[in-house]
Amino acid sequence: KAGVTQTPRYLIKTRGQQVTLSCSPISGHRSVSWYQQTPGQGLQFLFEYFSETQRNKGNFPGRFSGRQFSNSRSEMNVSTLELGDSALYLCASSLERQGTGSYEQYFGPGTRLTVT
Amino acid sequence: QKEVEQDPGPLSVPEGAIVSLNCTYSNSAFQYFMWYRQYSRKGPELLMYTYSSGNKEDGRFTAQVDKSSKYISLFIRDSQPSDSATYLCAKGYSGGGADGLTFGKGTHLIIQP
Numbered sequence: 001k002a003g004v005t006q007t008p009r010y011l012i013k014t015r016g017q018q019v020t021l022s023c024s025p026i027s028g029h030r031s032v033s034w035y036q037q038t039p040g041q042g043l044q045f046l047f048e049y050f051s052e053t054q055r056n057k058g059n060f061p062g063r064f065s066g067r068q069f070s071n072s073r074s075e076m077n078v079s080t081l082e083l084g085d086s087a088l089y090l091c092a093s094s095l096e097r098q099g100t101g102s103y104e105q106y107f108g109p110g111t112r113l114t115v116t
Numbered sequence: 117q118k119e120v121e122q123d124p125g126p127l128s129v130p131e132g133a134i135v136s137l138n139c140t141y142s143n144s145a146f147q148y149f150m151w152y153r154q155y156s157r158k159g160p161e162l163l164m165y166t167y168s169s170g171n172k173e174d175g176r177f178t179a180q181v182d183k184s185s186k187y188i189s190l191f192i193r194d195s196q197p198s199d200s201a202t203y204l205c206a207k208g209y210s211g212g213g214a215d216g217l218t219f220g221k222g223t224h225l226i227i228q229p
Contacts, residue, residue: 043204092159104165107159107160109157112157
């Protein structure tokens, strides 16, 4: 079974631009969560989508948004990029919503975003 | 106080040694615990998860949870150079959703051949 895939793997943008990242979960998985990973803050939760609806949201500004499609694929968008948005953005998928008894989530390789 | 604490390392041990990685947490509401391994330039890989106190074993890996002390450990037996990676502990509570998952910043482990 194919794992979680994320595209693109690397991205360089300038301040003020916007960016869209894509995630394809493992086949059959309905929950997709997004995380930001930086050396200083570690892994921080952005949001979770399940059945095309945002179920949970972390403590990030409204510039960070996402959506999920009917095939469970998900995208996240960051508008008005800032230097501090440079990070590894990870997507994770699981069968069910987090905290409902399915504790296993599987991460993709991430998208390395550099903002200059 | 951070909710999940891990020593960032690096922790360097010789090949074949037993490795002990540890996490402490402050929120007693945490109910389930996970260990992830992350190689450089890769996403985290789920190694083990456990829902209760005590030990859980999987091959060379043993996860130990002590809820009374709010302390969890991962032991790696017969360590190999391929075990060199960053190990992240994660904790969550049932019904909390993904935002209930809290990760430590990871311990960087180096196994010397």
